[in-house]
Amino acid sequence: MLPFRRHVTDVDRPRLTRDVYVLGVIAFFVMVGFGVVVPVLPVYARSFGVDHALVGAVLSAFALMRLVASPFVGRLIDLMGERVVLSVGIGIVALSSGLAGLAQTYPQLLLLRGAGGIGSAMFSIAAMTLLLGATDPSLRARAVGFYQGGFLVGGMAGPALGGLLATISLTAPFFFYAGTLAVAGLVGVVLLRRAPQHSSTTVTAPPVPLGVVLRDVQFRTACVANFAQGWSSLGVRSALVPVLVVEVLRGPTAWTGLLFAASAVAQTIALAPAARFVDTVGRRPAVIGSFAVAAVTLFAVSLAPDVWTLGALLCVYGVATAFMGTAPAALVGDAAGARGGRPVAIFSMCSDVGAIAGPLVAGLLVDTVSYPAAFGVAAVLLAVAAGAAIRLPRTATGTPTPA
Incomplete structure (x- = not known):
């Protein structure tokens, strides 16, 4: 039986x-x-x-x-x-x-x-x-x-x-x-x-000490990824693409809004399947794949010969950002669990630092070197984030793993 x-x-x-x-x-x-x-x-x-x-x-x-x-x-x-x-x-x-x-x-x-x-x-x-x-x-x-x-x-x-x-x-x-x-x-x-009641055991578990979270490879990878994303997405892409459209491709300013809107639509469409992938297949492949694709795509943006190619590249980048936005945040939750106010604050600061420094460095590079150099630095940071994720656990949802 x-x-x-x-x-x-x-x-x-x-x-x-x-x-x-x-x-x-x-x-x-x-x-x-x-x-x-x-x-x-x-x-x-x-x-x-x-x-x-x-x-x-x-x-x-x-x-x-x-x-x-x-x-x-x-x-x-x-x-x-x-x-x-x-x-x-x-x-x-x-x-x-x-x-x-x-x-x-x-x-x-x-x-x-x-x-x-x-x-x-x-x-x-x-x-x-x-x-x-x-x-x-x-x-x-x-x-x-x-x-x-x-x-x-x-x-x-x-x-x-x-x-x-x-x-x-x-x-x-x-x-x-x-x-x-x-x-x-x-x-x-x-x-x-x-006073929410959830099925997750993390809600009733004691908070993970900040020192333990800081030593967790998942949290450190998430911070590196968020810094790279803040630098590239919130900084370089937002600051340089509008100038690239007008000064290099000789297009009207209105094109920038249309290109960003198309990229946002692509990201929105990709969010649900990307999030499901991160939860079921794993954080590790999502971070490695999306940040690697974003690195190649963002550098290619600086070499786009026309607005149509630029639009296609930005849409691909938008799909990548759907993974880049969900996987690192999930890693923070895996490392810090519930009641992780300070780890989330540190994670958020990494993006803010990237968003503030990115446009300044990128602008300096455009003035002194070239557009490919400015986008190339952002691409290198994205590639570093992809490389850092190699050490992540291979399970779909990780547990605190001190380095």
Whole structure:
């Protein structure tokens, strides 16, 4: 007689929790508002009669203050909890955005954008910590993918709305941003569970000591990958592709928006299958493959002979970023488990450092050497991240593995 074998039913299988869906909705509203403000912000800053360097300072203040605040956010999460820090962070960004629309001088605008960066760090780190802690390890990448999908969809809708609102006034987008953040904060307060009950054992496990996490090859690989992605995606690609289109390919500025939109659509379509691949096949092949493809593709961007080739390359890069965004975040969850506020803060800072340094170094290389040199440095960093992943565990979901 065959032994009794219990069939796994849909009830037994781990599922994405309600908190994951709520965080995805919050991400959508946050990014819609952010996308509305970004195209208008440089013009609004110029309306105060400042030069282009000071316009750039307004754009950098947000990212710089995110970086400065991040080390303290991890400790705040340990003391106050993810939900409180998330709600306060959204409130700070909402208030600073609304006041920015009322700014009377350039210094006021600069200070308010900096304050918004502090709130953004609180929101983003708390949201990612909550997301990783509220999810079964076998579903971490899919949770991150859903969350990032909210950002991508919101990011695609935001600039179009921003253009319409700018026809009303330059300050209207800032008030709209404050409104979308108010909605996001309300969703979080009402729908995020105060005492969630999950099937994942990581939720009830004690926090992993930070020293153990820092020695984990999974966490170190994730940080290297996030730095490389911040440098290449948030830095070099965003800073140089618009200039490449206009100055090298001699195309109109509008082409840049269309190319970035096509890349974002490709990334959005690839998110779900990429996240499933990361959870089922493994973090290791996802990181190695996606960062290697991104390295080759990004360098090829600098050699694109026409806009069609450039668009195709950016779409391939967009697909790669679907894996690059989910796999490293899942690795952080594998290494730190639940209640990993400080590890998530360190992970976030790696991306911020790359995003701040990348455009500066790339711009210097373009001025002194060439476009291929600037893109080549970014490609090397992506290749280093792919190489670092060779030491990762071969299992789909890893366990803390000190180097």
